Amino acid sequence: MTNSIADIEKAEVILVAGSNTTENHPVLSSFVKRAVKFKGAKLIVVDPRQIKLTRHANMWLRPNLGSDVAWINGLMHVIIKEDLHDQSFIENRTTGFEELKAMVDKFSPDYVESITGIPAQQLIEAARLYGSAKAGSILYCMGITQHTTGTDNVKSLANLAMLCGNLGIEGGGVNPLRGQNNVQGACDMGGLPNVYTGYQKVTDEAARAKMEKAWGVSGLPDKPGLPVTHMVPKAYDGELKAMYIIGENPLVSDPDLNHAEKSFSRLEFLVVQDIFMTETAQQADVVLPSTCFAEKNGTFVNTERRVQRVRKALEPPGSAREDWRITAEISRRMGYPMRYENAREIFEEIAGLTPSYAGITYDRIEKVGIHWPCPTPDHPGTPVLHTQQFTHGKGVFHAIDYIPPAERVDTEYPLYLTTGRLLYQFHTGTMTRRSEGLNDRAPESFVEISAGDAEKNGLIDGQTVRIASRRGEIEARVKVSDQAVDGTVFIPFHFAEAAANRLTNAALDPVANIPEFKVCAVKIEQAA
Amino acid sequence: MTDQTITINDQTFSFEPGETILEVARRNDIDIPTLCYLKGATPTGSCRICVVEVKNARNLLPACSTPAEPGMVVYTESPKVVESRKMTIKLLLSSGNHNCAVRSGDPDNWTAYQLRVQDYDNSGDLCPAWGDCELQNLAFRYQVCGEPFPTAPPHYSMETVNPFIVRDFSRCILCGRCVQACNEIQVNNAISFGYRGAETKIVAAGDRPLRDSDCVFCGECVQACPVGALFEKNARYDWRPWEVKKTRTTCSYCGVGCQLELHVKNNEVVKITGAEDTPPNFGSLCVKGRFGFDFINSGDRLTTPLIKEDGKFRKASWNEALNLTVKWLSEIKETHGPDSIGVLSSARVTNEENYLAQKFTRAALKTNNVDHCARL
Numbered sequence: 001m002t003n004s005i006a007d008i009e010k011a012e013v014i015l016v017a018g019s020n021t022t023e024n025h026p027v028l029s030s031f032v033k034r035a036v037k038f039k040g041a042k043l044i045v046v047d048p049r050q051i052k053l054t055r056h057a058n059m060w061l062r063p064n065l066g067s068d069v070a071w072i073n074g075l076m077h078v079i080i081k082e083d084l085h086d087q088s089f090i091e092n093r094t095t096g097f098e099e100l101k102a103m104v105d106k107f108s109p110d111y112v113e114s115i116t117g118i119p120a121q122q123l124i125e126a127a128r129l130y131g132s133a134k135a136g137s138i139l140y141c142m143g144i145t146q147h148t149t150g151t152d153n154v155k156s157l158a159n160l161a162m163l164c165g166n167l168g169i170e171g172g173g174v175n176p177l178r179g180q181n182n183v184q185g186a187c188d189m190g191g192l193p194n195v196y197t198g199y200q201k202v203t204d205e206a207a208r209a210k211m212e213k214a215w216g217v218s219g220l221p222d223k224p225g226l227p228v229t230h231m232v233p234k235a236y237d238g239e240l241k242a243m244y245i246i247g248e249n250p251l252v253s254d255p256d257l258n259h260a261e262k263s264f265s266r267l268e269f270l271v272v273q274d275i276f277m278t279e280t281a282q283q284a285d286v287v288l289p290s291t292c293f294a295e296k297n298g299t300f301v302n303t304e305r306r307v308q309r310v311r312k313a314l315e316p317p318g319s320a321r322e323d324w325r326i327t328a329e330i331s332r333r334m335g336y337p338m339r340y341e342n343a344r345e346i347f348e349e350i351a352g353l354t355p356s357y358a359g360i361t362y363d364r365i366e367k368v369g370i371h372w373p374c375p376t377p378d379h380p381g382t383p384v385l386h387t388q389q390f391t392h393g394k395g396v397f398h399a400i401d402y403i404p405p406a407e408r409v410d411t412e413y414p415l416y417l418t419t420g421r422l423l424y425q426f427h428t429g430t431m432t433r434r435s436e437g438l439n440d441r442a443p444e445s446f447v448e449i450s451a452g453d454a455e456k457n458g459l460i461d462g463q464t465v466r467i468a469s470r471r472g473e474i475e476a477r478v479k480v481s482d483q484a485v486d487g488t489v490f491i492p493f494h495f496a497e498a499a500a501n502r503l504t505n506a507a508l509d510p511v512a513n514i515p516e517f518k519v520c521a522v523k524i525e526q527a528a
Numbered sequence: 529m530t531d532q533t534i535t536i537n538d539q540t541f542s543f544e545p546g547e548t549i550l551e552v553a554r555r556n557d558i559d560i561p562t563l564c565y566l567k568g569a570t571p572t573g574s575c576r577i578c579v580v581e582v583k584n585a586r587n588l589l590p591a592c593s594t595p596a597e598p599g600m601v602v603y604t605e606s607p608k609v610v611e612s613r614k615m616t617i618k619l620l621l622s623s624g625n626h627n628c629a630v631r632s633g634d635p636d637n638w639t640a641y642q643l644r645v646q647d648y649d650n651s652g653d654l655c656p657a658w659g660d661c662e663l664q665n666l667a668f669r670y671q672v673c674g675e676p677f678p679t680a681p682p683h684y685s686m687e688t689v690n691p692f693i694v695r696d697f698s699r700c701i702l703c704g705r706c707v708q709a710c711n712e713i714q715v716n717n718a719i720s721f722g723y724r725g726a727e728t729k730i731v732a733a734g735d736r737p738l739r740d741s742d743c744v745f746c747g748e749c750v751q752a753c754p755v756g757a758l759f760e761k762n763a764r765y766d767w768r769p770w771e772v773k774k775t776r777t778t779c780s781y782c783g784v785g786c787q788l789e790l791h792v793k794n795n796e797v798v799k800i801t802g803a804e805d806t807p808p809n810f811g812s813l814c815v816k817g818r819f820g821f822d823f824i825n826s827g828d829r830l831t832t833p834l835i836k837e838d839g840k841f842r843k844a845s846w847n848e849a850l851n852l853t854v855k856w857l858s859e860i861k862e863t864h865g866p867d868s869i870g871v872l873s874s875a876r877v878t879n880e881e882n883y884l885a886q887k888f889t890r891a892a893l894k895t896n897n898v899d900h901c902a903r904l
Contacts, residue, residue, distance in 0.1 A: 005784065005808045026714075026746060026814035028784045033715035056715070146903075178783030182882070183875035186900045189882035191873035193896050197883065202896050215891045221866065225889075225896030229903060231870040240870050240897075242860045244853075246885055247874035253904040269856040276828055286853050287841065289830035290877075292823070293780035294790055294797060298878025300778045302785025302808060310878055313775035313790040314797065314824075318831020319846065323874075323881040326850075327888050333854040336892035338884065346880035368806055369785070423744060426781050426816055431823040437691030437761075438820050441745070514903040 003137065003173030004304045004371065004383040009035045010171030011137035013130050017046040017068070017157065018143020018518075022053050023423040025141075025177050028303075029053060032139070042133075044126050046071065047143060048418060049448075049483045049490060059126055062485055065416050065519040066147055066405030067116040072156035073402065074112030075127045076163055077104045084131030086165030093389070094162050096397035103399035115402060131164055135171030142179060142420070146518045148406045151511040155398045162395045168386040178303040180427065181293070185301035188357075188372070189350065193225035198354035214353055217336070227513040228254075229506070236263035244330075245272045246323055247290065251279040252428035252496045255515040256506040258472045273326055276430045279496050289320040296322045298343040299365070301372070304383070307360055308369035405519040406507035409487075413469060413521035415453065416488040417503060420518075425494040433494070445476040445498035447491050447524065450484040457524055464527045467491065469520050472502030475527050489522065534600040543596040550578060550591040553604065560604050561613070561666055563620075563701070563754050565592040568810070569708035575701075576616050577666065581606045588612055614672050620663055621674030624682060625698035626755070628655050628664050648682060648698055655699065656764045657756030663701065664755075684729055690739040692819045693750055694764055695730075700757035702728055706749035713752075714812060718743040745815040751801055760819070763799040767791060776803055779817045780876065784808060786817050796825045857893070866895035873900045 008014065008031040021029035033056050035041035043057040054060040063071050079085050080101055090097050109120030130136050138161055144153045158167075158174050166172035178184050190196040200207040208220045226234060232254060234240040243264075254260040264270065264283050272284040281287045293300075295316040301307050316322075324346065328338040340346050344362050351357045356373035359381075364370060370381035386395075409416055424442035426432045433439060447467055449459065459465060461480040466473055467489075476491060476498045484490060493500040505520040533542050536553055543552045548571065553560050564575035573590035580591045583601035588609060591602075603609065620626075627645045646652050655661065667673070682698035702721075707730060710719045718741050722731030733741035750758045760767075772791040779786040787803035800818050802811040823829075833849030834841040844852075860868055871893070873885035882900070889898040 022744070025782050025784050026744065027786055027809050027812045027817075030714045030812060034712075037715055038712070180783060180875035180901070181778070181780045181785065182878065183783060183900070183902050185879040186873055186875045186877075186882045187902055189873075189879050190886040191882040191898060191900045192886075192902075193899050196886070196890075202890075211890070215887060217891045219894065220890055221894055221896050223896065225867070225898060226870060227903070228870075228872060228899040228901065231872075231897065231899070235870075239868065241864050241868040242857060243870045243872065244857070245872040246881070247876045248872045248901050250872070250901070250904070253901055255904075269860060271853045271856075275830060276823075276826075277830060281830075285836050285856070286844075286849050287830065287834040288849060288853075289832060292829075293876075293878075294775075294777065294821075294824050296878065298880045300780075300785060300878060302778075303783035304785075304808060306785060306808065307879070308778045308785055308787065309776075311775050311777045313773075313777065313792050314795045317825075317829045319833075320829070320831060321846075323877045324884045327881065327884045329846075329850055330853060330857075331884075331888045331892045333850060334858060334892050336888070338887070343878065343880040346883060350879065350883050424815060426820070431780075432816060432820050434826045434828060435820045435822040437745075437822075438816065440691045441739075441815075512903065517904075 001173060001175035001304045002167060002385040003170070003175055005031055007170055007173070007383065008032055008137055008139070009039055011035060011041050011133070011135050012171065013042045013044065013133035013136040015044045015046070015130055015136060015138045016053060017138065017140045019139055019141035019177055020047070020049070020051045020053070020143075020420055021139065021177070022051070024179060024421050026423065028177060032056070042129055044129060048485065048488055050485065051483060059122065059129070061118045061122055061126055063116040063118055065418055065488060066149070067402070068144060068147070068153040069149060069156050069400055070107060070112050070115040070402040071118055071123065072153070072160055073104045073107035073400070074109060074116070074123050075130065076100070076160055077107040078109065078124050078127035079131040079163060080104065082128065082131065084128065085163045089162065089165030094395040094397055096399070099399040100159060100397040103401065130160070133164070135169055136161070136164060136166045137171055137173055137175060138166070139175045139177060141177045143518055145176070145512070146514055146516060148507050148509050148516045149403050150509040150514045152400045152403070156400055159397050162397065167395065168384065168388070170384060173384070176303070182300040184303060184305060185299065188301055193227050196353070197350055198356045210353065214349070229508055229513045229515060232260050232263045235267050238266060241267065242269040243267055243271070245270070245280060246327070247274055249278040249280045249428040249430060251283065252499055252501065253493070255501055255504040255517055256471045257499055257501045259506065273323060275320070278428070278430050288326055289318065290323045290326060291316040291320050295320075296343070299347060302369070305371045306369040307357070307365055307372060309362065309365055406516050407505050407520050409521045413523050415522050415524060417467070417469065417520050417522040418488060418490050418518045419493045419500045419504060420490065422492045422494065425492065427494065428496065429494040445474070445492060445495035445500070446479040447476045447489050448479045448481045448484045449489045450486045451480050452486045453484070453489070454478060454480045459524065466525045466527045467503060467522050468525070469503040469522045471505070474498045474500070474502050489524070531598055533598065534596045534602060536602045537604055547596050548592060549580060549589070549594050549596055549600070549602055552596050553591065558604060560591045561669070562592055563662060563666070564703040564705060566705045566708045566713070566752055569712040572704055575703050577613060579609060579612050580604050581609050610670065613666070614670050617663070617666050617670055617672040618674060620701050621667060621672065623701060625649065625696075626655065626663065626674060628658050628661070644681065645698070648686065649696070651765055653765050655756045656759050657699070659769045661756060662754035683727060687737055688761070689737050690745070692745045692761055692815065693738060693747065694759050694761050695738070696757050696759065697729060699755050700730060701755055702730070703754060705752040705754060706730060706758060709748040709752035714746050714748045716742060716744055716746065719749065745819065746813060747815070747818040748812055751811060760799055767793065767798050772798060779813070781816045781820070786813055788813060788817060797821045861893060866893050867897060869893055869895060870897040873898055875900050875902060
């Protein structure tokens with residue numbers, strides 16, 4: 001997030017796009033709901049489902065799946081036409097406005113309606129609402145990013161925020177909501193194929209030299225490695241021979257699972273380090289038992305870039321070990337010793353090599369976490385980014401045209417499928433599905449469908465049906481729901497035995513390599 | 529301009545316009561007891577515990593909902609105040625099944641009363657909130673007992689039909705903190721005051737069980753409840769404050785990073801509460817963060833390294849499993865080059881562990897093939 005969570009309550013207008021906030025970030029959703037109920041903020045929800053947050057919203061815009069660039073360009077079209085843009089911000093802080101203006105010119109409300117299904121008048125009203133706010137906050141999640149145009153979608157939201165001068169101010173910002181406890185930290189730490197800690201590029205000679213010196217090695221590889229979404233096809237092709245997987249369950253969370261399973265089975269060697277015998281661990285040659293968050297010391301980084309302490313509260317079961325100790329031991333046995341007494345020592349090394357973490361110590365975050373960047377020991381941290389200038393100087397407007405999703409409905413697969421999470425389960429369910437109470441509330445998979453579509457297909461609530469895409473099929477119960485809109489069904493991806501990802505499309509965004517989980521075409525039939 | 533100061537217990541303090549007497553007092557470490565007051569919510573002034581004496585005022589005033597005014601002279605523990613609080617506490621103790629020692633009264637009736645509570649509660653133990661009850665604390669502080677005879681039996685039976693929260697109406701003092709927690713803090717709008725007068729009850733969806741209402745089981749109401757009326761189902765009678773060690777940490781579910789307290793007893797997490805007064809969550813949690821901890825002490829946890837032989841796993845020592853791992857990784861690296869190996873680090877493990885995973889990949893394996901599930 002460019003801004004902090006508490007900052008949401010300072011916004012005049014909140015635009016929530018592609019985020020089922022009350023289910024996936026429940027505590028953060030309270031900040032949104034409070035802003036609306038008590039601070040007079042106006043809420044615009046843009047989502048293909050009539051999610052619970054729409055009950056609190058002033059407006060709900062319902063776009064067709066995969067049409068995000070079109071409605072965002074449409075908002076900007078109206079804002080520019082009605083002169084609601086922030087001229088001085090554009091002049092002082094940005095470049096590329098003319099190109100953007102030329103691009104959004106064709107995205108008239110009527111044209112946008114033809115692509116997105118959002119009524120022209122609604123789009124105009126939403127544009128006026130966001131465009132007139134002194135401070136407008138944009139919150140988004142995987143509904144924006146998990147598309148073949150994910151990068152375009154995010155850049156478009158950034159365009160919109162810059163157009164209205166909503167960056168670098170309290171109550172503004174472009175705020176991605178991170179879905180896992182330490183996904184921000186995993187990125188910050190260089191758990192990515194192209195960067196070291198703090199996003200220092202592996203292609204940068206100076207950065208490589210710095211790491212080589214610190215790590216006491218030479219010849220660090222200079223070309224970016226494979227993202228996970230490329231590792232899987234490479235395994236299928238036989239180019240990738242071995243994998244070491246720490247605390248992840250790709251055999252439920254990957255798209256097009258049938259293909260992913262074949263790919264993993266072709267590996268010569270798979271070692272999985274986890275707290276449970278996950279679907280992925282079952283495919284492994286060696287399984288190493290690790291500790292869960294309550295059994296170790298360290299830090300997580302939350303969605304607002306706040307580095308916070310994790311503390312050991314109990315002893316791990318059996319001979320399970322902390323993940324870092326296992327990695328360090330494998331490394332030692334491979335001839336590259338890593339000597340650390342505890343997590344604090346590792347953190348000190350990280351801070352020494354990472355400018356944005358340089359001022360953070362365990363002592364400083366003992367009580368309250370600090371937002372990076374925090375370059376020096378006396379720096380208070382940075383709750384709001386880009387207050388004076390952007391990381392690379394001026395903010396660049398990207399003129400982006402609309403591209404349809406990779407798969408469209410047709411006569412054989414006439415329904416759109418979108419996937420996501422439920423309040424009572426988490427990701428691949430390895431943790432939450434071991435809770436009796438949570439299972440009581442959300443025991444099994446289902447396909448959420450509108451009353452209209454159910455009637456059209458002769459389906460009744462509670463019956464078991466077969467859902468098929470071009471890649472696979474699963475069985476699940478029908479759940480007729482007001483949340484669903486005609487033509488689009490929803491399936492949660494938590495349940496391995498009815499894994500939604502057997503259906504999803506592995507088509508990738510060309511820049512971010514993120515799969516298009518949020519759009520594919522399916523058909524629904526009576527189960528045999 | 530008028531001088532923005534008030535006097536509390538003969539000390540002078542400045543205040544911001546709009547600040548209540550309670551806020552000025554607490555900011556200056558003067559303790560005024562409260563029950564219905566919930567930080568962050570609109571003060572209701574309904575429980576009358578926080579009353580203070582204000583010079584020239586006709587009655588005692590609730591500190592939580594009375595704005596400070598220039599020149600105000602306030603006494604927080606005057607004889608009149610103490611007398612009023614004692615009466616309030618006495619009435620509250622007598623209003624329900626507050627079967628802690630402070631509710632003793634007449635020794636002749638003690639046993640009959642306890643048996644009646646036991647019958648309602650299905651437990652022979654004293655109140656599950658014993659030692660963690662704000663009403664009990666106040667009773668000790670002001671040396672108050674309940675009425676020497678039991679009150680009428682509770683109006684409403686206990687609700688135990690959902691997996692997370694027990695609603696014990698016999699111990700509810702109708703302070704309304706749960707209603708505020710639900711409507712003003714989490715804004716789930718699931719519960720409200722229902723019925724009238726002596727029949728008053730906290731109700732969900734026209735007096736239906738929580739599971740058939742808009743309740744999402746965040747448990748904000750449980751954490752807000754000052755007495756034993758709302759309790760975590762699994763911790764009820766299995767948790768006493770002196771039995772557990774609390775450790776502050778960060779939640780391991782979504783990216784909000786809520787600060788929580790793990791309550792550990794005999795190496796098991798028995799309860800989780802939100803860490804109060806600290807960002808990002810200021811005490812709030814969701815159903816997963818508060819109740820979804822069974823996995824930690826699950827019998828399904830992996831406890832030993834495993835090696836697959838002929839398609840089946842067998843237990844192995846760390847030494848054997850690590851040697852096999854290193855042998856395979858070294859051989860494949862030697863034969864097919866470093867880029868034939870891929871490492872998936874994790875959005876679930878710590879920064880320190882992610883850092884070592886990428887350091888190992890780059891410095892030991894000599895490849896940049898390291899990623900995690902940020903995209904998935």
